[in-house]
Amino acid sequence: MDKPENVKLILPIEDADDMSGTDRPHRGTGRRFRGAIVNKMGVAILSGEYQPGDRMRGEIESAEALDVSRSAYREAVQILTAKGLVESRPKAGTRILPRDRWNILDPEVLAWAFAGEPSAEFVRDLFELRAVVEPAAAKLAAERRRKEHLKCMKDALGIMRRDTLARETGRAADRDFHDAILRATGNGAILALSASIGAAVKWTTQFKLRSRALPRDPIPDHVRVYEAIAAGNVEEAGKAMRNLVDLALEDTSWAMGGDSGKHAPQRAKASN
DSSP states (O other): OOOOTTEEOOOOOSOOGGGTTSOOOSOBOSHHHHHHHHHHHHHHHHTTSSOTTOEEOOHHHHHHHHTBOHHHHHHHHHHHHHTTSEEEETTTEEEEOOGGGSOTTSHHHHHHHTTSOOOHHHHHHHHHHHHHHHHHHHHHHHHHOOHHHHHHHHHHHHHHHHHOTTSHHHHHHHHHHHHHHHHHTTOHHHHTTHHHHHHHHHHHHHHHTSSSOOSSOOHHHHHHHHHHHHTTOHHHHHHHHHHHHHHHHHHHHHHTTSOHHHHSOOOOOOOO
């Protein structure tokens, strides 16, 4: 009997950390190895190698191809299921779900997306989310910030100036800066988005710096946000953050080789 054309199989992992330098006498079952399986499968799905509707082969066949135990493969599928990427049913097998079911705000899913070349639409969606959440958060932060929040922002800015976003320490400080603003809102619902916003900041920044330096220095944009929040200037804080997000989208679109003006929303004018 011919197999359906959309039946696909995740290819074997060639360089799993836990198995290198061994004779591989048995299939990997360690936590790090399971993580490698999930990462391999997640990147394959997010990169478009496997399309929504594709069905993976059975558990036994897939586990053998990956050279892992059935339990390790099953755990990997469970993780992907929890992230909305696949659906597994008895007899029907495991299928890739439609993109609108994917939890794209999950930090791991974001990492898998930026492991390859994300689509312009995917990048646009992330920045539209940031453009909704972060300017509003900056306005609330200008009203509610405490000394410890301002100190975190100022310290982060100092590291960003010293190390620049080209270094991991600088990029980590960038995430700390945005996280401090969300924390300064005092809003638990907004704070629940901190991991997702932080991951979006991390991966978009790392992505746009992967092959060449940015054509401009983004640190002054962050400084303007900080100064407005520190001064308690609500409207200026919102405008400065919107400007920062819009410029970050332009930078990312530039790094992707596209026309930044084509993808970026209308940029708010920075006040004098």
